[in-house]
Amino acid sequence: MKYPKYAYISQCVFPNQRDNEKVFIITRRHYIEFIKYFVIFIFLIIIPIVMFLTAMIATPGILVSIGVLGRDFLVLFACSYYLLVITFFATSWVSYYYDMFIVTDTRIIEISQKGLFNRESYELLFEQIEDVTTRESGFLYTALEAGDVDIQTAGSQRNFEIYRIPKPYIVSEIIAAINNQAKKGIPSKDRMPKMAMVGIIDYYPVMSEKKIPPILNFDRALSQCRVDYNKTTKGGSLREKFDRWWWSHLKRDRELFTDYNNRHGGKDKSGGSGS
Amino acid sequence: MNFILLFVIGALFIILIAFLVFSAVMFYHIMRYSLVGDSSKKVYVVYYSVGLIIVAVALLLIIINHLGS
Numbered sequence: 001m002k003y004p005k006y007a008y009i010s011q012c013v014f015p016n017q018r019d020n021e022k023v024f025i026i027t028r029r030h031y032i033e034f035i036k037y038f039v040i041f042i043f044l045i046i047i048p049i050v051m052f053l054t055a056m057i058a059t060p061g062i063l064v065s066i067g068v069l070g071r072d073f074l075v076l077f078a079c080s081y082y083l084l085v086i087t088f089f090a091t092s093w094v095s096y097y098y099d100m101f102i103v104t105d106t107r108i109i110e111i112s113q114k115g116l117f118n119r120e121s122y123e124l125l126f127e128q129i130e131d132v133t134t135r136e137s138g139f140l141y142t143a144l145e146a147g148d149v150d151i152q153t154a155g156s157q158r159n160f161e162i163y164r165i166p167k168p169y170i171v172s173e174i175i176a177a178i179n180n181q182a183k184k185g186i187p188s189k190d191r192m193p194k195m196a197m198v199g200i201i202d203y204y205p206v207m208s209e210k211k212i213p214p215i216l217n218f219d220r221a222l223s224q225c226r227v228d229y230n231k232t233t234k235g236g237s238l239r240e241k242f243d244r245w246w247w248s249h250l251k252r253d254r255e256l257f258t259d260y261n262n263r264h265g266g267k268d269k270s271g272g273s274g275s
Numbered sequence: 276m277n278f279i280l281l282f283v284i285g286a287l288f289i290i291l292i293a294f295l296v297f298s299a300v301m302f303y304h305i306m307r308y309s310l311v312g313d314s315s316k317k318v319y320v321v322y323y324s325v326g327l328i329i330v331a332v333a334l335l336l337i338i339i340n341h342l343g344s
Binding site: 026068069071072073075076078079080082083086087089090093094097098113116119 | 279283286287290293294297300301304308310314315318322325326329330332333336337340341
């Protein structure tokens with residue numbers, strides 16, 4: 001069985017993660033939800049080019065006739081337009097990408113990002129969950145394994161409704177398994193879904209095997225995070241701190257990839273480390 | 276002619292400042308909310324680079340336009 005690379009590197013932290021809190025699921029909306037923005041983006045890029053070419057073909061001397069100032073304003077307009085288009089795309093991407101749903105051994109967190117300046121976060125402890133239901137509707141969403149997960153809670157606590165996430169049945173099974181263990185009084189550090197797939201990180205399954213799945217090897221990851229944090233806060237100019245902070249993230253990702261591949265890559269290629 | 280060129284470059288500079296301000300807001304978001312290993316930083320670098328390339332190309336076209344006239 002091949003461990004997903006992403007699962008290994010994403011074991012470190014989301015905001016407000018507690019010490020030794022295991023992460024089972026980090027998922028976003030299905031990518032089909034972002035495709036509509038992508039299509040609009042492509043149209044916004046192509047349409048002015050088509051209009052410009054059409055104008056050039058219809059009136060060949062138009063660029064000469066508008067003069068130097070006209071051409072300058074045309075360039076300025078095109079520059080502003082395309083900057084606005086990529087900004088629109090970036091904003092849409094932030095709204096999509098930072099809309100997250102996280103399941104740990106203690107709680108469920110839903111982070112809702114609407115635009116750049118509106119972010120809400122909801123948290124639900126497993127002890128408060130009453131029922132979990134899944135719904136897949138429509139041909140496209142069924143074919144792409146996208147659906148909704150409804151989590152009903154006890155009392156006046158807000159219900160969770162998570163829309164259009166990938167692999168909703170597996171998500172609900174994992175939540176139900178951890179919920180059962182929580183109701184039996186099993187402490188959070190010992191909670192683990194008793195199934196082959198114990199988590200999902202951005203579409204990739206995290207498998208349960210004899211070896212500890214990378215995503216659950218949390219102590220090491222957390223200590224690494226602390227080391228990096230100390231590095232970024234000690235000494236140097238503001239620019240040096242910034243550089244260390246920025247590049248330590250990228251560097252650590254590369255190191256974890258390399259480390260993971262060194263330790264597991266060979267076995268994976270030769271038929272998997274199964275059972 | 277030089278006055279026009281200065282005026283146009285000034286306008287382009289204002290556009291550039293607006294873009295840099297917005298990209299700073301984007302950077303703030305990524306600094307606060309990205310998870311380790313996610314794609315945020317890469318997408319930000321692409322966004323920032325493409326924006327700067329667009330401004331650079333615009334500047335180049337404006338200069339060529341004035342050299343040719």
